[in-house]
Amino acid sequence: MPEVRSEDSVVRYYCTAGNGMEPFLVDEVKRKLAAQDVYQIPGKVLFSSSATIRRVCDLKAAERLFLLLKQDSPVRLSTHTSPGTTKAASVLQSRLLGDGTQMTWEKTLLWEAWRMVRMHRFVKSQLQSDDFWVMRNKPYLLFFSPVSFRINCKCSGKLHRCVSAQEVSRVMGIGLSRLLGWKADLKNPKLEINVYLNDDYCLLGIPLTRLLLPLANRSYLKTPGLRSTVAWAMASLALIEPGSCVVDPMCGVGTILIEAAKEHKAACFLGVDIDDGQLQKADENVVFAELQSRVHLLKASSTALPLPSASVDAVVCDLPFGRKFSTRINMAENLPVILSEMERVLRVGGTLVVLLSPQLSCLLKKLLLQTNCGPKRNAEAESQTGMKSCLASSSEQHNLQITSSSSQEASTFSSLRHQATLRVSLGVIDGLIHKYIKTLD
Ligand SMILES: C[S@@+](CC[C@H](N)C(=O)[O-])C[C@H]1O[C@@H](n2cnc3c(N)ncnc32)[C@H](O)[C@@H]1O
The missing domain is CATH 3.30.2300.10 (THUMP superfamily)
Known part of the structure; x- marks a missing residue:
């Protein structure tokens, strides 16, 4: 609960935020600090608050x-x-x-x-x-x-x-x-x-963060993975509630789950990864953050999750892309099967939040359009959404074109309803956060 203080104690601040993170920060300062006069400009959010500096320094999107x-x-x-x-x-x-x-x-x-x-x-x-x-x-x-x-x-x-x-x-x-x-x-x-x-x-x-660490540096993380502000933003979109069970099927060092677990003290989390090294670091991070009782880890492939259907309230996932997280598997080829596994384990009403490269984002949109509109409407949709233009001349382009035709039978995501797509900066490259809710088909 934000503390109520006298007018005299109101302080005017601003925070810097990564590109695309400003709306998350606006929402966070209003919700956690009861901030007034909130004003957003590219890369910054200005606000007044009488909350203690400890609470202000605890902002996660800044x-x-x-x-x-x-x-x-x-x-x-x-x-x-x-x-x-x-x-x-x-x-x-x-x-x-x-x-x-x-x-x-x-x-x-x-x-x-x-x-x-x-x-x-x-x-x-x-x-x-x-x-x-x-x-x-x-x-x-x-x-x-x-x-x-x-x-x-x-x-x-x-x-x-x-x-x-x-x-x-x-x-x-x-x-x-x-x-x-x-x-x-x-x-x-x-x-x-x-x-x-x-x-x-x-x-x-x-x-105010020169002598202290920047807010985006998390003291509770031993090995950082995905930008913690973006990981926090993804978790904030997942509609996590007390008692929720949240899965990250490609958890890496566990950044998204740790950000989510710090924020939602009455939910439990499962991180899945195929790589022993990543799981080892994730385990160290979970212990370092003192979250062992609520964040569990499992070695498995996201293409065949060892979980019952409709058993999970939210799936959050940062798929491998870019130089830092390239993967041996062909992500474009595997996207349909990974997505259908995510859809399968989600309960109806559950939330899916995924972070993708611009190319994978185009492919995902295309897969969902194919499922929801059928081949003819899809062709129209493709030209309308500028699908071709978003296939950059990268190695991913070749894969996307092959996959998008071969995946038609594999896709079963008709129950996923699109809620939002948000572009965020990951430093050198941008990523796209997609949010879906699972419906009754
Ligand atoms: C982009 S990284 C995740 C980074 C993570 N969000 C973090 O902050 O550390 C993608 C992860 O997917 C894992 N991965 C790749 N293929 C996989 C598969 N088929 N099943 C499960 N995990 C996989 C990789 O080992 C890597 O840890």
């Missing part, structure tokens, strides 16, 4: 956490304004540093940061409590030693044509030094200030 100092309309510099000129510097300084008085920064940066330190005893954050002198419960801008700081600036869009990120950092650094007597230190600063400038907004924040 990459990094920042204290939001300023969110404003974009800075406009004319293309004729030369970056090094006094005019450009003064426009940038007044927009980024406010009205240029010390009070502006006392109010924004220090007062906000101090409130966090005081309320949440978050003394290990960027600003140490020693940095403040407190009188009548209010922070005063008296630092016992001059603050060392560094500006990290990202500048894109039209503004980038007029001014570089280094120039903005320099101008802002000079302004802050003058204003507050702070000392720039690029190597080991006490305080970092992040500045993002683009055509849509101007954002200033202090990273």
